[in-house]
Amino acid sequence: MVKIWGLVAIVLIVLVQNVSSYDRPGTRKNLVIHPSSDDPLSPDQVHISLVGPDKMRISWITKGSAMPTVVYGTTSGKYEGSATGTTSSYHFLLIYCSGRINDVVIGPLKPNTVYYYKCGGPSSTQEFSFKTPPSQFPIKFAVAGDLGTTEWTKSTLEHISKWEHDVFILPGDLSYANFLQPVWDTFGRLVQPLASQRPWMVTNGNHEVERVPVLHRQSFTAYNHRWHMPYEESGSTSNLYYSFNVFGVHVLMLGSYADFAPGSDQYQWLEKDLKSVDRKTTPWLVAVIHAPWYNTNEAHQGEKESVDMKESMETLLYKARVDLVFAGHVHAYERFNRVYQDKFDKCGPVYINIGDGGNLEGLATVYKKPTPEISLFREANFGHGHLVMANATHAHWEWQRNDDDVSVEKDSVWLTSLSADSSCQI
Numbered sequence: 257m258v259k260i261w262g263l264v265a266i267v268l269i270v271l272v273q274n275v276s277s278y279d280r281p282g283t284r285k286n287l288v289i290h291p292s293s294d295d296p297l298s299p300d301q302v303h304i305s306l307v308g309p310d311k312m313r314i315s316w317i318t319k320g321s322a323m324p325t326v327v328y329g330t331t332s333g334k335y336e337g338s339a340t341g342t343t344s345s346y347h348f349l350l351i352y353c354s355g356r357i358n359d360v361v362i363g364p365l366k367p368n369t370v371y372y373y374k375c376g377g378p379s380s381t382q383e384f385s386f387k388t389p390p391s392q393f394p395i396k397f398a399v400a401g402d403l404g405t406t407e408w409t410k411s412t413l414e415h416i417s418k419w420e421h422d423v424f425i426l427p428g429d430l431s432y433a434n435f436l437q438p439v440w441d442t443f444g445r446l447v448q449p450l451a452s453q454r455p456w457m458v459t460n461g462n463h464e465v466e467r468v469p470v471l472h473r474q475s476f477t478a479y480n481h482r483w484h485m486p487y488e489e490s491g492s493t494s495n496l497y498y499s500f501n502v503f504g505v506h507v508l509m510l511g512s513y514a515d516f517a518p519g520s521d522q523y524q525w526l527e528k529d530l531k532s533v534d535r536k537t538t539p540w541l542v543a544v545i546h547a548p549w550y551n552t553n554e555a556h557q558g559e560k561e562s563v564d565m566k567e568s569m570e571t572l573l574y575k576a577r578v579d580l581v582f583a584g585h586v587h588a589y590e591r592f593n594r595v596y597q598d599k600f601d602k603c604g605p606v607y608i609n610i611g612d613g614g615n616l617e618g619l620a621t622v623y624k625k626p627t628p629e630i631s632l633f634r635e636a637n638f639g640h641g642h643l644v645m646a647n648a649t650h651a652h653w654e655w656q657r658n659d660d661d662v663s664v665e666k667d668s669v670w671l672t673s674l675s676a677d678s679s680c681q682i
């Protein structure tokens with residue numbers, strides 16, 4: 257089995273896009289995490305995500321098949337709620353078959369409340385808990401892209417776990433399985449301590465595509481099975497793009513690796529979604545992509561997911577007065593001024609690249625010189641971000657750098673919502 261995987265790995269690494277030639281020092285080794293229990297019904301890789309205003313999706317994997325049931329309640333050990341969902345599994349290249357992927361939506365839930373839950377019914381031995389987001393400001397998001405499964409990833413996750421946040425946002429590139437499906441399982445186990453306690457809202461990157469010519473023609477198989485996001489609830493027909501609200505914040509999760517051309521399903525969905533945004537109830541409007549539209553690093557310049565998607569959608573976001581656009585892909589941190597069509601524009605979004613989660617490819621260290629005026633802060637180091645919507649008009653953004661094993665604030669800025677700027681009225 258190990259030999260087969262070795263061969264598969266060699267063949268497939270050659271096929272992976274974006275093989276990088278630039279200098280990326282300071283990598284740390286990849287982790288391999290085994291299931292914590294031999295019990296075929298033991299919940300493995302538990303993670304949760306928001307569904308609509310007051311529900312939560314609970315996802316977990318079991319070796320054996322069991323009822324996809326979650327019991328939950330606001331007191332530990334007492335479960336007044338119960339819900340049953342669906343189970344799926346998938347094959348990859350004949351030699352890999354996933355466990356049973358259980359997917360259950362629970363609710364309605366009260367805001368800002370700790371819920372205790374068990375996956376698989378009341379007899380399950382392990383109790384988990386999560387907190388729902390509040391129904392008033394402040395709202396706190398942790399943000400990190402391009403995570404992977406390395407010792408650096410672990411360090412980033414430990415730092416995030418020490419910061420009291422409501423929702424985690426991941427701008428694409430999750431496991432870096434690169435077709436080796438057991439890595440998705442390691443990723444699920446690595447993130448479980450965080451992702452079982454706070455909703456993880458993710459979008460896809462190039463490492464989620466996992467399409468193999470002839471052998472596995474379907475794209476996003478592992479991603480779509482394992483990371484079911486609330487697309488149905490946001491009127492989207494694809495798990496690759498959707499939107500969600502957290503109280504006064506509307507977040508657009510766009511798909512850099514889905515069709516984004518004018519007239520495409522994603523484009524039409526985005527137009528419709530933006531029309532439905534009411535800045536009186538959601539004064540904050542945030543977009544998340546994977547391949548950055550603005551980037552002064554030498555890495556990943558000129559890719560169509562950056563250039564063509566920007567060309568297609570930048571004006572839509574600008575006219576809607578999107579406040580902030582997060583991207584990943586480039587393994588470094590960069591913050592821009594408000595920008596539209598490559599120039600400063602006081603009614604344009606602030607662009608932030610936060611692809612510094614810690615994956616095995618290392619950092620993108622070479623920057624264009626001189627620094628373009630629109631780029632306000634850039635640094636090739638691992639870390640993550642804190643975004644606090646303090647109220648309807650003011651938000652605080654902070655970049656936390658992994659200084660070896662300590663999280664240190666290196667960049668921070670107050671932002672004001674464009675919805676409050678009368679000279680930028682929509």
Ligand SMILES: *[C@@H]1O[C@H](CO)[C@@H](O)[C@H](O)[C@H]1NC(C)=O
Pocket residue numbers: 646647648649650
């Ligand atoms: C919003 O928060 C900012 C920053 O803390 C503060 O200066 C401002 O007064 C607040 N606005 C309102 C309406 O409370």
Ligand SMILES: [Fe+2]
Pocket residue numbers: 402428429461462463546584585586
């Ligand atoms: Fe990427």
